Amino acid sequence: xxxxxxxxxxxxxxxxxxxxxxxxxxxxxxxxxxxxxxxxxxxxxxxxxxxxxxxxxxxxxxxxxxxxxxxxxxxxxxxxxxxxxxxxxxxxxxxxxxxxxxxxxxxxxxxxxxx
Numbered sequence: 001x002x003x004x005x006x007x008x009x010x011x012x013x014x015x016x017x018x019x020x021x022x023x024x025x026x027x028x029x030x031x032x033x034x035x036x037x038x039x040x041x042x043x044x045x046x047x048x049x050x051x052x053x054x055x056x057x058x059x060x061x062x063x064x065x066x067x068x069x070x071x072x073x074x075x076x077x078x079x080x081x082x083x084x085x086x087x088x089x090x091x092x093x094x095x096x097x098x099x100x101x102x103x104x105x106x107x108x109x110x111x112x113x114x115x
Contacts (some may be wrong), residue, residue, distance in 0.1 A: 002037065002067035004099050005019045007081060009089040010059035013046060020060050023085050027064065030079060036068030040106055065102060 011023050024041075030036060044061035053059070068076075073091050080089040094102065 004065075004067050004094040004104065005073065005091055006063065006065050006089045006094055006098070007076070007089065008061065008063045010049070010053070010061055010087050011085050012054070012087050013056055013058045015060065015085060016041070019085070020062075023083070024062055024064075026083070026086055027076070027079070031066045031068060031072075033066070034068060034072050034075065036066050036072060039065040039100075040113060041065065041068060056087065070100060073098055 007027075009027070011020060015023065024043075028041070042063040044063060046058055047061050048058055049056070074092075077091060078090070080086045081114060092098075
């Protein structure tokens with residue numbers, strides 16, 4: 001039985017577009033290679049941080065919604081800590097209410113905005 005997780009990480013703002021894509025791909029590949037499955041992903045782009053981290057005031061935010069075994073989370077967090085491009089991360093186990101909310105939010109984003 002795979003559990004549902006959501007992870008958000010903040011990458012250092014000094015990365016080029018290609019380096020950011022490579023970073024994202026690394027974590028997506030990690031999920032799939034460990035038997036997990038991708039549900040969705042969102043690039044939130046460059047945003048201002050609430051407080052400076054490692055003397056940086058901005059960072060690239062990225063969200064990945066995935067399913068994986070419980071033991072995998074520890075492995076993923078270790079990878080985040082080892083990767084110097086990542087300045088903050090959070091992996092969140094989602095309950096059924098969080099999964100429903102996430103699906104509604106994604107659907108709302110996909111609907112065309114009427115004027």
